[in-house]
Amino acid sequence: MARNKSEESCGTKSHVAMGLCPICQQENGEVILDARLQDSLCRHVMTPDVCDECKEKYLSKGVLLLAPKSCRAIVLKDEAFREMINIPIPKGKVCFVKEPAMDILMTMIPKDNEASSTEDEPCST
Numbered sequence: 001m002a003r004n005k006s007e008e009s010c011g012t013k014s015h016v017a018m019g020l021c022p023i024c025q026q027e028n029g030e031v032i033l034d035a036r037l038q039d040s041l042c043r044h045v046m047t048p049d050v051c052d053e054c055k056e057k058y059l060s061k062g063v064l065l066l067a068p069k070s071c072r073a074i075v076l077k078d079e080a081f082r083e084m085i086n087i088p089i090p091k092g093k094v095c096f097v098k099e100p101a102m103d104i105l106m107t108m109i110p111k112d113n114e115a116s117s118t119e120d121e122p123c124s125t
């Protein structure tokens, strides 16, 4: 059985970074090895791994939306997610979105409405 060496000779150094919880921006203890980090100067990268605290606080009632390129993250409540995104809630309660989608989402979410239980009235257009 021939086994392909996958790019082992490509780089000698490993690029190590600490993972950040996308919600609270705290280190979640995860160490990331990723050659792509070479392009970025930051030591910390956003991961979809939410720390336990935030999991309990946010993902118990909402879904995390993550735009990895811009490191933006928002949490939508379950019902809001269903309404706005129109797909079933992902199993891990984490969903990657593209930048343009995140732009739209950011405008749809009132900034002061952080994890509060105010019910938004739908805008009539």
Ligand SMILES: [Zn+2]
Pocket: 021, 022, 023, 024, 025, 026, 050, 051, 052, 053, 054, 055
């Ligand atoms: Zn966290």
